[in-house]
Amino acid sequence: MGVVLLPTNVGAAGTCPAFLSPVEAGRITDQRLDEVSGLAAVRTVRRALWLHEDSGNGPWLFAVTSQGDLRASIEVLGATNRDWEDMARARGRLWIGDIGDNGRSRSEIQVYWFTEPSSLGIDSVTARVVTLRYPDDAHDAEAMIVDGRNRRLFIFEKQTSSATSRVYGADLRGVQSGDTLRLRLVARVPLMSITAADLGRDGIIVRDYTSGLLFPWTMGRVVPTLRRSTPCPVELPTSESIAFSISGQRMYSIREGSDPSIRYVRLSYG
Numbered sequence: 001m002g003v004v005l006l007p008t009n010v011g012a013a014g015t016c017p018a019f020l021s022p023v024e025a026g027r028i029t030d031q032r033l034d035e036v037s038g039l040a041a042v043r044t045v046r047r048a049l050w051l052h053e054d055s056g057n058g059p060w061l062f063a064v065t066s067q068g069d070l071r072a073s074i075e076v077l078g079a080t081n082r083d084w085e086d087m088a089r090a091r092g093r094l095w096i097g098d099i100g101d102n103g104r105s106r107s108e109i110q111v112y113w114f115t116e117p118s119s120l121g122i123d124s125v126t127a128r129v130v131t132l133r134y135p136d137d138a139h140d141a142e143a144m145i146v147d148g149r150n151r152r153l154f155i156f157e158k159q160t161s162s163a164t165s166r167v168y169g170a171d172l173r174g175v176q177s178g179d180t181l182r183l184r185l186v187a188r189v190p191l192m193s194i195t196a197a198d199l200g201r202d203g204i205i206v207r208d209y210t211s212g213l214l215f216p217w218t219m220g221r222v223v224p225t226l227r228r229s230t231p232c233p234v235e236l237p238t239s240e241s242i243a244f245s246i247s248g249q250r251m252y253s254i255r256e257g258s259d260p261s262i263r264y265v266r267l268s269y270g
Contacts, residue, residue, distance in 0.1 A: 015216065026262045047245070048065050058075075204222065
């Protein structure tokens with residue numbers, strides 16, 4: 001999401017907002033988009049969303065309106081979609097995490113990045129890549145966030161045998177395309193089967209297939225927030241991906257499968 005500013009009504013106390021009932025904004029009818037796994041809000045177009053698909057699909061970035069109308073299909077040159085699972089925005093860039101590993105057999109994973117397109121009329125972007133290595137074993141993962149202010153990247157494992165999941169981090173300061181970075185364990189969160197995460201005005205949202213936890217900001221930094229903040233339970237529509245709107249007042253989600261609905265939950269402090 002880039003630079004995150006703490007609102008005055010959250011602060012160090014970590015007040016939980018109210019989460020209003022989910023609203024269906026639209027439905028994606030384009031038959032090519034049946035395995036949506038990564039999501040981010042488009043900065044230059046109101047209520048539009050970037051998305052990408054899961055493994056078995058090409059290296060493409062798509063843009064849809066919140067009603068589900070396809071606005072752009074952009075090829076990501078220099079990238080391979082081995083198992084793209086999540087997307088993030090930070091410092092004017094989009095980051096795509098090729099981090100999925102159902103068989104837990106990958107010794108290395110990749111993250112691609114490129115400048116966020118300023119127009120939906122372009123045909124392609126050229127990606128840069130960083131390779132990541134875990135400090136222990138291979139892990140399946142479907143959730144990634146990038147903290148633009150502190151220039152750090154975080155991967156949430158998809159844990160299916162424990163009620164807590166590990167979070168790994170890497171420092172992006174000075175990173176160049178082709179670099180290899182070693183991840184390190186930085187936190188654990190009380191959620192399993194994590195499928196997506198995002199940074200927003202009010203905190204960090206981490207979700208599984210049917211619900212989620214919002215960690216209100218602690219000093220505006222990711223690691224203290226995940227370690228010390230008391231999370232707010234959030235009932236979310238069944239889906240795999242999630243992203244805050246540009247304003248931070250909505251959390252959009254899209255499920256995998258054909259003809260998927262686009263839903264959002266509005267945050268309110270009354």
